Amino acid sequence: MSWVLFTLGAVFLQTGRNALQSRLSAHVDTLGVTLSRFLFAPPIALAYLLIHSLFISNSHTAMGDHSLTLPSFPLRFITLVVLAAVLQIAATSFMVTLFKQRNFAIGAGLAKSEALVAGILGTLFFGSYLSVVGWLGIVLGGVAVFILSIGKTLQTGKTARINPKTLAIGLASGGCFALTSLFVREASHTLTLPLTQSAAWVLLWVLGIQATGLSLYIALVKPIIFKQLMRHIRTVVLISTVSCLGSVCWFTAMALQHVAYVKTLGQIEVLLTLVLAHFWLNDKVTTREIVGLILIGVAATMVMWA
Template identity: 45%
Template structure:
């Protein structure tokens, strides 16, 4: 059951990371804000892995295969795309709605996991995934704007959720391939994925948009907060997904929407409508379902 505290910690860190990214997106483009997520996370992930080997120096080093690197590259690219799309959502709709649309990730992870990755979900697990999806829609305000939401916002949100789901599924597969003890496999995957993402984004912006790199340098505090929260959240997600199926981890991780609403209200001073108690109840029921599944 260790995946449960890792997931809850990851959801809290991701909620704060998204909040800081929304703040930075008011001044910089989607690619720059996406880079802020990774730019300091690589060194932090390296320190985390180094600390693990200091803690257990007898742990073996991994043996990488060609398939492992296919998963690493796929996960790195999909997470970049997913993050850029979610930043775009912040610019199209309000903060909570954008996160809510991106959280279709749990449903996509369940469908794709069962269809292509050999994931087995019990009826209770499927019920938790379904209730979690409904709860996210209620809590993020999708029900109230269903008649006015633009097709573009809907497409971007669903594409973001799909990309996040593929990222998570490939991260889990890469972790399982290494066959190391917990949490070393997740730590190696984290370091390689974040390292590749940083190189790709720095290279892209260096060639196409150098002023964006200067823009990040002019906002060191906000950039550092985004990277730190991102790295801590990724440690939680990657560790949890090395222990349990992606669909269950991401369904429990939908408590992030609750954290998001609180941050939106108290940090951004956003005026929120009275919360739908059905949404809160469904989040709790969904979490219980996936923990028991």
């Protein structure tokens, strides 16, 4: 059940990162906010890989052989990490765009469709086998997130109609996140290493590709973004750090367990967000939100024991 602990760690870190990115989006272009997630992350990922490879992976060896062996990276692995890197950039850009939408809550809820999408695509194309209980938990979690997403809109008496643009952006974000996670899991299972160490290599590759590729693209297309980021350098460094640590948890959890289960459990991020809003912002919790939170709790329990 170690995947559960990694997922919970990822949820807490991701909640903090989203809050920081949302604040930064008021001052920096969408591409810049997206880059802030990756810009300073590769050195942190490298440090984690070295610590894991030299100490954690070898902690059970009789001689305590602290050596780093460079594995071979087949073409399939390289293809998977490149696809994962590009799709995660796209997914993050869509999510940052949602920050600027009026009905952000609905869009963000649709982006959380990644658990259901991952379950369907994983079963059809990636050989994932999910139990009946697991499927029920995934569907229940999706319903719960949608209930929570439209709750505030209905509470104010406004129409719960979803703007087509927000619908498209939300679903695109969820689909890209789902494919990213599936490719990450496949890449982790490609290397002949312990899964947690494979996940660390995948993370380093993905972050390196993202930071390099997106930086070059911005330098060619809109270099002024770098000046925007420099004005908020402390926030950018903090976002990169929190994001990288969160990715360590996500990548490890997805290497150990089916993506759909990990993402369904990860929906408790919605619960955490509502709790923070209630105690820090004094937002009232509605009956609809209580129902949604209970459903998320049930869904999380079902996938943990599937």
